[in-house]
Amino acid sequence: MTAGRNIKAIVVGAGIGGLTAAATLRKVGLDVEVYERARELKPAGGALSFMTNSVLALRTLGIDLRLEEHAEILEELHFLTTSGKVIRTLRFKEICDRLGAPSFGISRTLLQRLLLKEIDDCPLTLDAAATGYEQDADGVTVRFADGREARGDVLIGADGFGSAIRRQVAGPEEPRETGYLCWVATPDFTHPRVPKQYGAHYWGRGKRFGIANIGNGQVYWWGTKNMPVERARDWRGGKDEILDAYAGWAPEVVAAVEATPIEAITAFPARDRPFLEQWGDGPVTLLGDAAHPMMTSLGQGACMAVEDAAVLAHCLRDAIAAGDGARRGLRSYEAARRARTRKIVEGAHALSGLEQTESRLRILGRDLFFRFAPSSVLDKTNAEYLDFALEARQ
Numbered sequence: 001m002t003a004g005r006n007i008k009a010i011v012v013g014a015g016i017g018g019l020t021a022a023a024t025l026r027k028v029g030l031d032v033e034v035y036e037r038a039r040e041l042k043p044a045g046g047a048l049s050f051m052t053n054s055v056l057a058l059r060t061l062g063i064d065l066r067l068e069e070h071a072e073i074l075e076e077l078h079f080l081t082t083s084g085k086v087i088r089t090l091r092f093k094e095i096c097d098r099l100g101a102p103s104f105g106i107s108r109t110l111l112q113r114l115l116l117k118e119i120d121d122c123p124l125t126l127d128a129a130a131t132g133y134e135q136d137a138d139g140v141t142v143r144f145a146d147g148r149e150a151r152g153d154v155l156i157g158a159d160g161f162g163s164a165i166r167r168q169v170a171g172p173e174e175p176r177e178t179g180y181l182c183w184v185a186t187p188d189f190t191h192p193r194v195p196k197q198y199g200a201h202y203w204g205r206g207k208r209f210g211i212a213n214i215g216n217g218q219v220y221w222w223g224t225k226n227m228p229v230e231r232a233r234d235w236r237g238g239k240d241e242i243l244d245a246y247a248g249w250a251p252e253v254v255a256a257v258e259a260t261p262i263e264a265i266t267a268f269p270a271r272d273r274p275f276l277e278q279w280g281d282g283p284v285t286l287l288g289d290a291a292h293p294m295m296t297s298l299g300q301g302a303c304m305a306v307e308d309a310a311v312l313a314h315c316l317r318d319a320i321a322a323g324d325g326a327r328r329g330l331r332s333y334e335a336a337r338r339a340r341t342r343k344i345v346e347g348a349h350a351l352s353g354l355e356q357t358e359s360r361l362r363i364l365g366r367d368l369f370f371r372f373a374p375s376s377v378l379d380k381t382n383a384e385y386l387d388f389a390l391e392a393r394q
Contacts, residue, residue, distance in 0.1 A: 006031045036126050
């Protein structure tokens with residue numbers, strides 16, 4: 001690196017993790033370039049939970065997306081039977097108030113727009129599919145499928161589940177496929193049983209459904225169904241199959257599916273990867289789904305990517321200021337994130353298996369536990385997930 005110039009970070013991937021990383025790294029003074037494989041940055045589909053820990057993480061760098069003005073606050077989550085009978089309601093408001101920030105339900109499209117505004121004039125190059133990288137003593141060169149190259153001091157692989165950067169870091173890997181399919185959609189939809197701030201999970205046998213009111217007359221719904229891995233990998237069914245999966249379920253569940261055109265429903269197999277202990281070497285590291293893809297059961301996938309981006313920025317800033325160099329900052333970031341993300345990945349995988357079980361005995365045990373477990377036990381677990389300050393002590 002040349003003395004007196006800013007350190008330049010190359011971020012591969014313009015999803016939630018990549019855009020957040022661009023925002024946080026610019027906040028600590030790095031020059032950033034973002035490269036994205038898509039030919040155009042279309043509105044992102046679906047929705048997600050942007051929980052208290054994400055808000056707190058961004059605050060540590062003075063980033064405020066002003067979500068109160070744009071998204072729905074989530075204060076409680078209902079766990080219900082297929083008919084809509086309450087198993088348990090988890091109330092987050094007291095925990096969130098104590099920690100100092102709400103949790104939100106937000107469409108990916110809206111979050112994408114807010115993050116693009118945050119990164120402002122940061123260079124973002126589309127139709128740039130990374131294929132690999134070469135590192136040397138002075139930095140790293142990223143190669144793209146069309147022959148282009150980009151040069152930087154550090155490389156952040158935020159290119160998702162099929163990350164090309166991860167593939168070079170970790171070598172060939174097989175995904176951990178769980179044998180069920182996910183359907184997701186964000187239709188315009190209103191229903192008397194889905195009021196403002198409503199969020200619910202409906203648990204069946206080998207099937208689940210979720211609804212969250214995300215405001216502006218929209219809901220986010222998702223459904224799951226057990227099926228052979230091969231079919232889940234390449235599902236080509238129709239809306240009749242989805243309706244059949246939830247026939248006889250609570251009326252708001254059936255109505256939400258009925259109100260959604262089939263072309264507005266996205267289907268994908270449920271999968272993650274065994275936890276990766278080494279995320280990079282030299283000037284290279286990973287972030288978000290590229291580092292630790294996880295099941296959706298805890299609603300923390302995007303949140304972990306946001307936390308990653310905040311911790312990465314802090315670690316790089318501190319290492320550079322101390323004269324230790326950016327590479328030391330990358331290793332500090334990985335060490336700081338390993339225990340937290342491993343716990344979330346493994347916890348989400350275990351909960352996913354329990355939620356999707358077809359064993360009547362396990363279903364009975366699951367429902368009884370959630371119905372009668374002391375609130376103090378569940379609140380303690382939720383507080384650990386939602387408290388970003390806890391991360392700093394690990």
